[in-house]
Amino acid sequence: MKKCTSCSEVFPLIFFAVSKKSKDGLHIYCNDCNRKKASDWYKKNKERVSKSAKDKYVKNRDKKKSASNEYYERTKDARREKLRESVIAWAKANPYKRAQAKARRRAAKISGTPSWLNGWHKKQMAWFYEAAHMMTATSGIEHNVDHIHPLQGSGFCGLHVPWNLRAIPAKINSAKCNRLPPEDAHLSWEGA
Numbered sequence: 001m002k003k004c005t006s007c008s009e010v011f012p013l014i015f016f017a018v019s020k021k022s023k024d025g026l027h028i029y030c031n032d033c034n035r036k037k038a039s040d041w042y043k044k045n046k047e048r049v050s051k052s053a054k055d056k057y058v059k060n061r062d063k064k065k066s067a068s069n070e071y072y073e074r075t076k077d078a079r080r081e082k083l084r085e086s087v088i089a090w091a092k093a094n095p096y097k098r099a100q101a102k103a104r105r106r107a108a109k110i111s112g113t114p115s116w117l118n119g120w121h122k123k124q125m126a127w128f129y130e131a132a133h134m135m136t137a138t139s140g141i142e143h144n145v146d147h148i149h150p151l152q153g154s155g156f157c158g159l160h161v162p163w164n165l166r167a168i169p170a171k172i173n174s175a176k177c178n179r180l181p182p183e184d185a186h187l188s189w190e191g192a
Helices: 031-044 046-093 093-110 119-139 170-176 182-187
Strands: 016-018 026-030 143-147 165-169
Touching: 016 031, 026 031, 046 119, 046 182, 093 170, 119 143, 165 170, 170 182
Parallel strands: none
Antiparallel strands: 016 026, 143 165
């Protein structure tokens, strides 16, 4: 048992934080009083704390950004593998949902492919897939074939035609999701 010097109550030792400064190794205030004093101090010194935090951020911004980039580069393969494993595990646990998603994508591609496409158009489309494969092989950065106007876009449906395709890095393609390019946002019927 120990007496708090702030509220003068007697508490079991687990009610006191560890402190290297005191002889018994415990703080002189109980946890509740300690929190209250810290909160009061923060309220009185809010501007000082804010300025100190800003100064610290500005001083260490480049160092922190560099460390963050290093960490990202060091762990990206492990994260990618972990994501891949989780997707595979999800697909095994949810085979019907996976089949449904694949069927929906195939149907969108089929319904987005006009019947008037000729052999030359189909060769042009194949060229985009070949180009994406070659860009991945030469640069080491994964590339996908992107539909500029998405097949299943929100408020817009594009066609599966050569002039709606492009080979771009997979990272940019996945960030784009099913959104229209900003310059074509006015074409969407959403919110009309």
